[in-house]
Amino acid sequence: MGLDKVTDKPHERLAAFLAPELADVNALIRERMSSEHAPRIPEVTAHLIEAGGKRLRPMLTLASAKACGYDGPYHIHLAATVEFIHTATLLHDDVVDESGQRRGRPTANLLWDNKSSVLVGDYLFARAFQLMTDSENMRVLRILSNAAATIAEGEVLQLTAAQDLSTTEDVYLQVVRGKTAALFSAATQVGGVLAGESEEVIQGLFDYGDALGIAFQIVDDLLDYWGTEQTGKNIGDDFRERKLTLPLIKAVAKADADERAFWQRTIAKGDQRDGDLDHAITLLTAHDTLNETRDVALEWADRSKAALNAVPDGEIKTMLADIADYVVARLR
Incomplete structure (x- = not known):
């Protein structure tokens, strides 16, 4: 069965296409968001990361690497890096905006407190920088x-x-x-x-x-x-x-x-x-x-x-174009 039969939503088709890589990204995220000494870190992080976001940004990293023929392991690390940066900014944004809800659930600052949200966001930024060094690519x-x-x-x-x-x-x-x-x-x-x-x-x-x-x-x-x-x-x-x-x-x-x-x-x-x-x-x-x-x-x-x-022609390029259409589809 083709990916078109699975879903009509481009980001879901891309997720299905990238399923093995996304599973690796999720495993790496769970591994790197752990903390031996501060259990609140994985508690707060898991609350947001596992809240059902589309993972669009890390998918874009995986997709762009694969569209260019990359076959190494480090697109997984960079995709996790991108998700950590994004999650850190969300934690900080909810404090700045005094938000009470994110993705249909209470925000971390509401469930815990502002201090926890800010400090866990800082931790995720630090983790992101650790992850991005794994590629040992200075331009990255x-x-x-x-x-x-x-x-x-x-x-x-x-x-x-x-x-x-x-x-x-x-x-x-x-x-x-x-x-x-x-x-x-x-x-x-x-x-x-x-x-x-x-x-x-x-x-x-x-x-x-x-x-x-x-x-x-x-x-x-x-x-x-x-x-x-x-x-x-x-x-x-x-x-x-x-x-x-x-x-x-x-x-x-x-x-x-x-x-x-x-x-x-x-x-x-x-x-x-x-x-x-x-x-x-x-x-x-x-x-x-x-x-x-x-x-x-x-x-x-x-x-x-x-x-x-x-960008080189191929199935991924088509899906990336479809995502651009999907982003504005609700306005047409």
Whole structure:
């Protein structure tokens, strides 16, 4: 039976294709998240890692390496590295955002405390750096360590930009490139580097991951105002957390004096009242910024697929293109 018969979802088809490698990644994650002296570390880590995430980022590392013909063992280590970095950022994000739920379950900071979430996140970052050294590939180390720094930089930039009505679309893109796309592009790029591919292919893999990560985050931000129960998003979370995402940035740019006063009160000052979310969605709809944001996400998904032109043809390349379509499928 072909993989198409198993599932219609591209990331699940890719997971089925990569099943032996993913099993090795999961085994390595369980091994490296253990701690002889601090049992809370595996408790907190397991709560998040085993919560049913798609493992998209580590799959991108495995897929990019295999698409380039790599047949060594170290794509497993790098995939686990990528997942540890991602999990560490989630633990820290939930503390920063004071979140109470992640993947449909209570967050670690809610079940334990903020201190545990921050310190276990730090531990996972350290484990990630240990794992990435196993390949003994200096360029791989440089790519992943740069990505870790860029992620942190993006999160700090978001702190200052999120509630500032002067934030531009360029600054928003810089935030998104940092906090989301940097790990996508590193995950795909290191696969090509590990396989010893040409610079053209390595750049294509980087561009694919970069554009895919940007599309992914724009979709996530858009669904905060456009989502349904089926999308798994709680409508208005970003609004309540006063995050100035792309739909709002576009609306602020088109606002008249009264509308700007509304955004100043609700986002810049945080004075939110009953009915404000509904009014915000009314303004976004009136200025068509939801559809405009959708078009931007679709454009980035198309850029992601175009970047695959440099990648060797094959079943994996097709599945990577399908994932780019899937990321924005809920918007079509």
